[in-house]
Amino acid sequence: MRNVDFHLHGINLDNQLIVDSCSFSVRENRTSALIGPSGCGKTTMLNVIAGLIDVEHFTPPPDLKLAYIFQEARLIPWLSIEQNLALIEPNLSSSDIKQLLEDVKLHDVASVYPVQLSGGMQRRVSIARAFVNKPNLVLLDEAFSSLDAPTARYLMNLVRGLLDKNQASALLVTHNLQEALALADDLYFLSSKPTKVIKHITNPIPQSDRKQDHLEIDVIHEQEKALLSDYPEILSGIV
Amino acid sequence: MRRFQSFFVQCLVVGSLLIIWQVAVIMFEPEYFPRLDVIASSWHYHWFDGNLQNDLVQTLRRVVISFILAMFIGVLTGILMGRVNRANQIFEPLLLFFLNLPALVTIILCYIWIGLEETAAILAVFINKLPTVIVAMREGARVIDNKLMEVAKVYKLPASRTFFNVFLPQLYPYILAAARNGLALIWKIVLVVELLGRSDGIGFGLHTFFGHFDIASILAYAFSFMMVMFSVDWFVFKPLEKRIQRGRQQ
Numbered sequence: 001m002r003n004v005d006f007h008l009h010g011i012n013l014d015n016q017l018i019v020d021s022c023s024f025s026v027r028e029n030r031t032s033a034l035i036g037p038s039g040c041g042k043t044t045m046l047n048v049i050a051g052l053i054d055v056e057h058f059t060p061p062p063d064l065k066l067a068y069i070f071q072e073a074r075l076i077p078w079l080s081i082e083q084n085l086a087l088i089e090p091n092l093s094s095s096d097i098k099q100l101l102e103d104v105k106l107h108d109v110a111s112v113y114p115v116q117l118s119g120g121m122q123r124r125v126s127i128a129r130a131f132v133n134k135p136n137l138v139l140l141d142e143a144f145s146s147l148d149a150p151t152a153r154y155l156m157n158l159v160r161g162l163l164d165k166n167q168a169s170a171l172l173v174t175h176n177l178q179e180a181l182a183l184a185d186d187l188y189f190l191s192s193k194p195t196k197v198i199k200h201i202t203n204p205i206p207q208s209d210r211k212q213d214h215l216e217i218d219v220i221h222e223q224e225k226a227l228l229s230d231y232p233e234i235l236s237g238i239v
Numbered sequence: 240m241r242r243f244q245s246f247f248v249q250c251l252v253v254g255s256l257l258i259i260w261q262v263a264v265i266m267f268e269p270e271y272f273p274r275l276d277v278i279a280s281s282w283h284y285h286w287f288d289g290n291l292q293n294d295l296v297q298t299l300r301r302v303v304i305s306f307i308l309a310m311f312i313g314v315l316t317g318i319l320m321g322r323v324n325r326a327n328q329i330f331e332p333l334l335l336f337f338l339n340l341p342a343l344v345t346i347i348l349c350y351i352w353i354g355l356e357e358t359a360a361i362l363a364v365f366i367n368k369l370p371t372v373i374v375a376m377r378e379g380a381r382v383i384d385n386k387l388m389e390v391a392k393v394y395k396l397p398a399s400r401t402f403f404n405v406f407l408p409q410l411y412p413y414i415l416a417a418a419r420n421g422l423a424l425i426w427k428i429v430l431v432v433e434l435l436g437r438s439d440g441i442g443f444g445l446h447t448f449f450g451h452f453d454i455a456s457i458l459a460y461a462f463s464f465m466m467v468m469f470s471v472d473w474f475v476f477k478p479l480e481k482r483i484q485r486g487r488q489q
Contacts, residue, residue: 050393068393074386078408078486088394113486
């Protein structure tokens with residue numbers, strides 16, 4: 001996928017201006033993060049891009065093949081794991097399904113139902129599902145927020161690996177700066193409602209370092225501190 | 240083990256009822272409370288030498304036709320009313336009207352307007368059942384999990400795949416409940432319909448035995464049909480329920 005520029009402006013929901021003016025880019029095979037305080041309209045923007053909310057002033061680029069990793073796993077409860085994956089692409093062979101599940105480090109779960117898996121395993125299936133149709137842009141909505149730190153880091157590594165493998169770009173929304181520093185190349189800081197982009201920076205942690213399986217948490221903390229001291233007025237309401 | 244326990248409890252309940260019946264036989268006149276063996280021999284006579292088999296088939300036919308019609312149209316209308324506000328506004332007054340219309344009035348009017356015909360009988364049963372199916376389905380359609388529907392939308396699933404894999408399965412518990420209640424209601428209405436205007440069926444048989452004050456035959460007929468309904472519940476609804484519950488609970 002080539003670089004994609006998004007321009008969202010004047011988004012009203014229930015007669016309330018949610019998004020004032022937000023322009024941001026997702027570079028080819030890179031990840032951008034929208035970072036903003038809770039309730040600032042990050043998820044709304046992602047839903048607009050995904051086509052879940054129809055607005056007048058936005059038309060998604062025509063060649064986008066989207067996948068969406070939601071805050072919750074959102075697996076279909078009455079379908080087995082295998083059926084959940086095949087729902088997206090019915091022509092998946094059993095070896096494709098096995099490979100997708102192995103990519104998220106799951107084995108022998110194809111025939112079980114979501115309720116039989118732990119919350120973390122369900123998340124991994126939802127990550128596998130996102131890559132079924134070979135997307136070129138993966139949307140991540142606070143995908144690691146409600147998880148404990150080791151699980152979140154583990155899943156971030158999985159997602160990073162799958163993005164590389166599928167040569168896909170990603171757009172992440174989060175209120176967690178550490179999460180954005182661990183995953184994204186471009187960081188866009190958002191204001192509270194009505195949302196505006198107030199700062200764009202490139203991640204100071206080089207991509208090669210972020211791709212390491214065990215990115216040192218100290219490195220992230222260090223960068224977080226540095227950003228906080230550089231942009232206190234911007235980040236005080238976010239982190 | 241659980242299945243055996245459930246079977247044991249059910250046998251215990253039936254056994255207790257039979258004992259209570261036998262006590263009533265001893266305490267009251269045998270004409271009002273015939274002995275169990277008298278009921279059994281009456282059943283044997285009607286089944287092998289009488290019209291019980293034919294009456295059972297006729298009643299079942301009416302039940303099945305009106306049940307399928309009511310479920311099919313009721314499910315579609317209920318979904319429409321649950322999902323489309325305008326449809327709900329249009330149909331709600333009609334729904335309220337038919338919900339409160341006494342079954343007997345519908346039956347009598349159908350017989351007067353259409354005549355003492357099969358069509359009138361089935362239409363009367365259908366009209367009586369339809370509103371309750373619609374109400375159940377409307378409630379189900381109102382609580383559809385939109386988060387799951389969003390998954391289907393994001394991944395651009397075709398409409399048919401979304402409907403049959405994501406939307407409709409959310410309504411299965413409501414459909415099953417409507418079907419179970421529906422069948423229980425329909426067969427009772429069918430008996431009234433037959434009693435009032437048909438010349439065959441269990442209802443007609445009961446009407447005839449009532450005229451002869453033949454309580455043993457009335458009970459033999461009633462038990463036969465109840466056994467059929469029990470079998471439907473046991474062999475159709477229970478396995479369906481088990482299948483529907485798969486994945487929905489641990």
